[in-house]
Amino acid sequence: MVKRKTKKRRIVLGAVVIILIAIAILSIVSTNKNEVVKVTTTKVERRTIIQTVSAVGKIEPETKVKISSETSGEIIYLGVREGDTVRVGQLLVRIKPDIFETQLEQFKAAAEAAKMQIESALAEKVRAQSELQRVMELYQKEFASKQEFELAKANYERAVAAYNASLSNFQQALAAYKQTQKSFERTTITSPINGIVTSLSVEKGEKVVGTAQMAGTEIMQIADLTVMNAIVEVDENDIVNVKVGDSANIEVDALPNEIFKGIVVETGHSALVSRLGTQDEVTNFKVKIRFLKPDSRLRPGMSCNAEIQTSKKENVLAVPLQAVTVRTDGASMVSDVSSTDIQRSNQEQTKKNIPPSIVFINDNGKAKMVQVRTGISDDGYIEIIEGLKEGQEVVSGSFMAITKLLKDGSPIRIDSVKYKYTKNK
Numbered sequence: 001m002v003k004r005k006t007k008k009r010r011i012v013l014g015a016v017v018i019i020l021i022a023i024a025i026l027s028i029v030s031t032n033k034n035e036v037v038k039v040t041t042t043k044v045e046r047r048t049i050i051q052t053v054s055a056v057g058k059i060e061p062e063t064k065v066k067i068s069s070e071t072s073g074e075i076i077y078l079g080v081r082e083g084d085t086v087r088v089g090q091l092l093v094r095i096k097p098d099i100f101e102t103q104l105e106q107f108k109a110a111a112e113a114a115k116m117q118i119e120s121a122l123a124e125k126v127r128a129q130s131e132l133q134r135v136m137e138l139y140q141k142e143f144a145s146k147q148e149f150e151l152a153k154a155n156y157e158r159a160v161a162a163y164n165a166s167l168s169n170f171q172q173a174l175a176a177y178k179q180t181q182k183s184f185e186r187t188t189i190t191s192p193i194n195g196i197v198t199s200l201s202v203e204k205g206e207k208v209v210g211t212a213q214m215a216g217t218e219i220m221q222i223a224d225l226t227v228m229n230a231i232v233e234v235d236e237n238d239i240v241n242v243k244v245g246d247s248a249n250i251e252v253d254a255l256p257n258e259i260f261k262g263i264v265v266e267t268g269h270s271a272l273v274s275r276l277g278t279q280d281e282v283t284n285f286k287v288k289i290r291f292l293k294p295d296s297r298l299r300p301g302m303s304c305n306a307e308i309q310t311s312k313k314e315n316v317l318a319v320p321l322q323a324v325t326v327r328t329d330g331a332s333m334v335s336d337v338s339s340t341d342i343q344r345s346n347q348e349q350t351k352k353n354i355p356p357s358i359v360f361i362n363d364n365g366k367a368k369m370v371q372v373r374t375g376i377s378d379d380g381y382i383e384i385i386e387g388l389k390e391g392q393e394v395v396s397g398s399f400m401a402i403t404k405l406l407k408d409g410s411p412i413r414i415d416s417v418k419y420k421y422t423k424n425k
Contacts (some may be wrong), residue, residue, distance in 0.1 A: 036411045040397040041362050044388045047318040051311040051376040053242055055287065057232030059252065059302040061223040062290075065193055068218050070186045071095055072210040075202060082200040086191040086222060093219060095187040095208070104184055107177035114170035121163040128152075128159035195224040198300055228294040230262060232306045233272060233284035241310040242267055248289045253303040255295070262289040264308060311376050317388060318381040319359060323396045324374060325403050326355040359388065360395040360406050362414070367395060369408040 077094035080086060135152040138144035199221035202208065208217035230250050234242055244267060250260040268286035275281050289306055291298070357374050360367040372387030388394070395402060395412070406412070 036413045037367070037401050037405050038398075038415050039360075039367075039395045039401050039406070039412045040415050041393045042320060042323070042396040044317055044319055044384065044390055044392045044394060046315050046390060047381055048312070048314045049316055049318055049376050049381060049383050050309050050378050051241070052378065053234060053238040053308045053310050055232035055234045055238075055306050055308065057230055057304060057306065058300075059298055059304055060229055060231050060300055061195075061198075061225055062227035062229055063193060063195070063224040064198070064300070065195075065222050066218050067092065067189060067192075067220045067222060068211050068216040069093070069095055069189060069208045070211050070216075071100070071183055072208065073097070073099070073187065074207050075204050078202070078204040080197050080200070080220070082197050082220075084197045085195075086197060087194050088191055090191045091188065092191055093189040093202075095189075097184055097187040100180060100184040100187060103180045104177070107173065107180050111170065111173040111177045114166065114173040117166040118163070118170055121159070121166040125156075125159040125163045128156040132156040189219070191222060193222060193224055195222040197221070198223045198225075223300055225296075225298070225300075226294065228291045228298050229265070230289040230291070230304050230306050232287050232289065232304070234287050234308070236271070236283040236285065238310075239267065239285040239287070242287055242308055243310070246308050246310055248306050248308045250289060250291065250307075251305045252298065253305075254299075255297060260295065261292045262306070263292060264288070265290045313376060313383060316375070317384040317390055319384055319388070319394050320396045321377060321380060321382050322399055322402065323359050323394050324357050324372065324382055325359075327358055327369075359384075360402065361388070362393040362395065362412065365411060365413075367406045367408065367410045367412050369406075 073095040075093055076096045077091075079091050079093070086092065132152045132155070135144050135149050139146065139149040197220055200219075202217070202219050208219065210216055230248075242264060244264050246264040248262040248264060250262050252258070252260065264287060266288035270285075272284045272286060273281065274284075287308070289308070356371050358369050358371050361370055362368075370387055373385045375383030375385045377383065395406065397415075
């Protein structure tokens with residue numbers, strides 16, 4: 001009997017415990033449902049929004065010339081060192097010309113001999129022509145036979161041919177002489193541009209291979225450092241926003257705390273693919289940015305970072321970037337500004353399975369979800385095209401509150417700590 005009462009007491013006690021746990025759970029759920037969310041807010045204000053694209057690259061001169069010799073031989077004179085400033089026509093290198101000097105004498109003598117042959121052939125032509133004229137007159141008066149006339153005619157034609165051949169031989173010998181003379185002149189290398197010697201690959205006494213035989217030996221590089229460019233690589237997702245004429249701020253790693261102004265002068269159309277066929281495959285496009293005021297301290301090959309300003313809008317409504325989020329939890333979309341553009345945008349996004357952009361505004365202590373249409377953005381703010389009015393108070397933090405905790409109609413409490421946004425105000 002005692003055991004039966006004890007068992008009954010245990011059952012009642014267990015039921016009471018279960019009821020208490022259920023009440024506690026319901027209480028917690030109810031409390032969480034009506035829990036006040038602590039947030040920070042900011043006003044919808046008008047700002048200047050500058051959209052930028054970041055890229056990294058190297059500094060290169062606009063004009064860079066590789067100097068090679070067209071003839072092979074030993075360097076007997078080297079008139080510059082790396083870093084020297086040179087002018088157009090300045091003597092840089094001289095190749096030992098001994099072989100070409102010998103060839104010049106040989107072809108010059110051949111040309112003079114050919115010229116003397118012309119004089120001899122011309123004299124023979126004149127003599128044969130006179131003989132033909134004399135025999136022709138005698139033949140017409142029947143004082144010379146037909147055979148004598150034909151022989152004089154053949155001698156004249158032979159003399160004419162010999163004279164023409166001597167002219168051709170002279171032109172051939174003269175051309176060979178001029179070609180050797182050109183090769184001789186190419187043993188002296190002068191600067192084709194004004195600039196600075198940025199690379200020197202040889203020393204006096206070294207032998208170089210001329211470009212007439214193969215690729216040739218690169219002797220030096222000369223660059224015009226008065227016109228400098230930043231050659232950067234832009235991601236394929238951003239290149240569509242970059243256009244010729246966009247302004248840019250350039251930071252050079254070697255010159256910290258200095259910003260150089262530039263302008264986009266060229267955008268590449270050929271993709272630069274790295275790590276092809278892997279999960280880390282990257283596709284970039286080359287963009288050339290011209291320094292507006294190049295600094296004498298800039299050197300080819302220096303690393304740089306560029307912020308290309310692809311779009312700029314002044315006096316537009318804007319809110320902090322983190323104030324705008326997307327929701328896929330089926331919350332209703334409410335807007336204080338009725339617009340068919342927003343509805344059309346919502347329909348297009350729905351077709352593409354893209355959740356709409358929303359913000360939360362402070363509506364008398366409660367969060368009100370508002371759908372917005374956004375525009376360009378910078379590092380701190382995003383343009384609001386439609387959906388909000390100037391002066392409205394939007395929730396700007398915290399990140400967890402905006403992305404997870406807040407619902408349409410959630411009670412909120414304004415935190416005294418404000419997030420600071422100062423860029424482009």
